[in-house]
Amino acid sequence: MSAQKLDITRLGGQGDGIAETPQGQIFVPFTVPGDVITAAVEKSRGTLLAVLEPSPERVEPPCPHFGPDNDEAGCGGCALQHVANGTYETWKRGLVVSALEARGISAEVTPLVSCASGTRRRVVFAARRTDKGAILGFNRAQSHHIVAIDTCVVATDRINQGLPTIRRLATAVAVGKEAFRLSVLDAVPGLDIAVDAPFKLKEADRLRIITAVRTEPVAARLSFNGEILIEKQPPELEFGSVVVNPPPGGFVQASRAAEDVMGDLVTGHLKKSKRVVDLFSGSGTFALRLAQQSHVHAVEADGPSLNALDRAARRTLGLKPVSVEKRDLFRRPLMLAELKTYQGLVFDPPRAGAEVQVSDIARSTVKHIAAVSCNPTTLARDLEILIKGGYKITSVTPIDQFLWSSHVEVVALLERPKR
Structure with missing residues (x-):
């Protein structure tokens, strides 16, 4: 060196x-x-x-935990707080432009839709037992070292105010020496904490954790490796105007503001579609918004998420019919014959994208498609398949859901020209 x-x-x-x-x-x-x-x-x-x-x-970072200077800095949660906003937004939009250009795709990319600090409603913390209780924070970049934090400028006020509670509950959970994760969701009526740990709990541990949660007013639910230990009140989120009880640790868009932007883009693009299919639907981020204007069929591999969607649709008055299907779209994508009944389609897959499923969509007669992704590279690959199948991109919108990181959310809208 x-x-x-x-x-x-x-x-x-x-x-x-x-x-x-x-x-x-x-x-x-x-x-x-x-x-x-x-x-x-x-x-x-x-x-x-x-x-x-x-x-x-170069600007002054707003967070005391950001930077390479000492053990209290470089928490790994953010990478770009030191970059002036104009340069930062141009760079982040450029991630999308570059991914499209690498696939030979010519499309107008809108300016980056900004998200304010203090709006991240879902945060994943790292924790580990120490002699003085649990250390709670984030892993330093390219390291297993956990940097303890006492504030997070991207997280909501409720999560920041709840950090002492989260740390106390992490201490109650930390029965093993191994590091573990706590996914914290800011929901109504309080924090939904999902623990993912490589160790097991004894019955005495469960009782101690349940007792600890009961004494913390800000904590609504705590689950351990998918099992609900205590639910004082079911956590609630609103997808459009529909109230959903998300499953423990289930996928949720990180920012409500970003989700609303994505929802408006998707519903606006599919507003003339009588029947819509939502692939990788999760708990209904798009399906339940779309159900206010269209018949919706939601397809998702995760059973608890799909059940949450189904329950929300059934108890909400005024929605168009919503049907659900539990299906692994990577192993068993919707085939051409199944797609022919839909005029609109939205897909929001994991970071790996939806290459196999998109190959069938590209041969379909679906008129309008909304493609949502947190990975511009795999999105560009999927868009290339759709373009080769005859679809035309009408807009590409990058959304800064993951503030000061290298991740960017993208919504691409496509249509099949009349033949």
Whole structure:
């Protein structure tokens, strides 16, 4: 490892600054285009030692836990708090543009839809037992080291105010030495905490955890490895105007504001579709919004999520008919004959995308498609398949649901031209 003086020229795909050298590119976290720095360099990675000449695009991070300076910093939750907003938004939109261009797709990408700090309603914390209780925070980037936090500028006020509660409950849970995760959802009427741990609980542990949750007013439910230990009140979310009780640890869009933007784009695009199919429907983020205007068939592999969707639809007056189907779309995608009855379709798969399913959609007669993804690379691959099948992209909208990270949500709208 050697110390080198470097000029940072641009940001890479993960948010690291890039310096061009005779030996090749060097990636240095926590740097900004225009910075002149010294870094400890090993192969293609650099560790920032000093900023000799700061870029005009460098700003003061709003979070005390952000940065490479000491053990209390570099929590790994954010990568780009030090970058001026204009440069940051251009870079993040560029992730989508680059992914499309790599597939030869020419489409107009709208400006990035911003999301404010303090709006992240679902946060996944890391925790581990220590001699002084549980340490609660985030894993430092490319490390298993947990950096303890006492605030998170992207999370909602309720999650921040509940951090002492979450830490106390993590201490109650931490019966093993191994690290574990707590997915915390800000719902009505309180925090929904889902623990995912590599160790088991004894009956005495369960009773202790249940007692601890009962004494914490902000905690509504706690589950352990999918099992509900205590539910004081069922957590609630609103998908449009429909109230849903999400299952423990179930998929939820990270930001309510981002979800509303996505919902408006999808429902607006499919408003003339009498019958719509929602693939990878989850608990009904789109299906229950669409049911206010269309007959909806929701398909999802996760049984608890699908049950939550079904219960919400059944108890809500004024919706169009909603049917549900438990089905693994990776192993058994909807076939051409099954798709022919729908005029509209939305799909929101995991990061791996929906290549096999999209191959059947590309041959279908579905008129309007909304493609939602948190991975521009796999989305571009899926869009290329649809374009080759005759579909035309009408809009691509990047949404900054994952503020100050290298992740971006995208909604692409397509239609099949009249023949």
